[in-house]
Structures are given as C-alpha cells and as structure tokens.
Amino acid sequence: MSQVYKKGYNRIDLLGCPIDALNMHETISVIEDAIVNKQQIHHVVINGAKFVNMRKDSQLKEAIFDCDLINADGQSIVTAANFLGKYIPERVAGIDLMDNLVKLSFEKGYxxxxxxxxxxxxxxxxxxxxxxxxxxxxxxxxxxxxxxxxxxxxxxxxxxxxxxx
Incomplete structure (x- = not known):
C-alpha cells in the first residue's frame, strides 16, 4: 500500500471491509496527487455484490484489502455505512470516476x-x-x-x- 493516506483521509471499517469515506472531488484529488508525485496506487470500488462475493472469495477479498483507495460504488454501501453510524459522504461510481479522470487527463495533459x-x-x-x-x-x-x-x-x-x- 502506498502513502496515499498522509493527508488523513478517513478509512472506515464496514463490517470488516475497509472503505474510504471520500466524495468524488476528494477521490480525484487523491488520484491526481498520485499522478503528480509519480506514485502508483491501486483503486477499487465496492458495491453490494462485490461486498458479498469477497466474503466467499479469499482472492477477491485480498485484492480489495490490498488496494490503496477503496470507494463505495453502490448506494447500498453508503446507506449501510450511514445506518451503522459510519459516514460516507456519497457514492463514487467507478464509471463516473473514470469519466472524470478522462476529462482531467484532457485538461492536464495526462x-x-x-x-x-x-x-x-x-x-x-x-x-x-x-x-x-x-x-x-x-x-x-x-x-x-x-x-x-x-x-x-x-x-x-x-x-x-x-x-x-
């Protein structure tokens, strides 16, 4: 795992699964910092299906737990976390993040x-x-x-x- 969390972002534990409580803007900021600093980071998004599947698939669980940045893709994850008193500001859908990163790449020459x-x-x-x-x-x-x-x-x-x- 890289040093992504030097900024003190809040990683919560949702029923044994680490998830970063970041909104889209904060997620893009973390990724852009990694680009600028030539750091490699591994990112994954979690939805309800992946949350269930990782409980049965140890390789999937290990791959997720080894990621530097873990966002809540599914609204069910955001709702469950908030219900349990672990605030996640918003859903960060993987496809929306990709679209934002492509736009950022165009704007910044990445x-x-x-x-x-x-x-x-x-x-x-x-x-x-x-x-x-x-x-x-x-x-x-x-x-x-x-x-x-x-x-x-x-x-x-x-x-x-x-x-x-």
Whole structure:
C-alpha cells in the first residue's frame, strides 16, 4: 500500500471491509496527487455484490484489502455505512470516476492506458474518448482477455506507454 493516506483521509471499517469515506472531488484529488508525485496506487470500488462475493472469495477479498483507495460504488454501501453510524459522504461510481479522470487527463495533459473488457469494447471506449477529447490522452489499450503467461509482456507494454493512469 502506498502513502496515499498522509493527508488523513478517513478509512472506515464496514463490517470488516475497509472503505474510504471520500466524495468524488476528494477521490480525484487523491488520484491526481498520485499522478503528480509519480506514485502508483491501486483503486477499487465496492458495491453490494462485490461486498458479498469477497466474503466467499479469499482472492477477491485480498485484492480489495490490498488496494490503496477503496470507494463505495453502490448506494447500498453508503446507506449501510450511514445506518451503522459510519459516514460516507456519497457514492463514487467507478464509471463516473473514470469519466472524470478522462476529462482531467484532457485538461492536464495526462495519458491513459485502457485495460479491460473484450477487444471490441475497449476499442470502442478508446474511440469514444478520442472523439470526445483527443487522441493525445491515449497512451494505449489492451483487452482484458489474455493468458497468465502474457501478463509480463502486457505489463511491459503498459510501462513502455508512459501512461499516467
């Protein structure tokens, strides 16, 4: 885990799951600080389904717990936390965060490497943001359907892209 929490952001414990009580603006600020300081951070969003699934899947739980930044994506998570007296200011949906980070990249000149989904979908996402903003924000892209023996090659591809995000 990186030193993201030097600023003293509030990480709560919701029934054994760590969640950062941040709004969208604060989340973007944490991520931008990491970009500016050339820090790598791992981010995940939690919704009700993921919350339940991590209780049955130890690998998922470990991956979530190892993240530097954990946002409440689902309104059910925000409601449950607030009901239990653990305030989360708002839902930070992963798709909304991504859209905000793409806009930030355009405004600040950051580059993004898009990883995930199938080849057609990831290419459509890249084409959408290229048309909306510019190809200058695109460092590269890769579908998420690859073999474990290809991981090192793909990691090198991402590193060579010099992506900020």
């Amino acid at each position: 580059k993004i490497f898009f990883l995930g989904a199938n080849g057609v979908i990831v290419k459509n996402v890249v084409d959408f943001y290229t048309k909306k903003y510019s190809s200058n924000i695109i460092a590269g892209f890769q579908d998420g359907y690859f073999k474990s023996e290809d991981e090192e090659q793909i990691a090198n591809k991402i590193a060579k892209s010099e992506a900020d995000i």
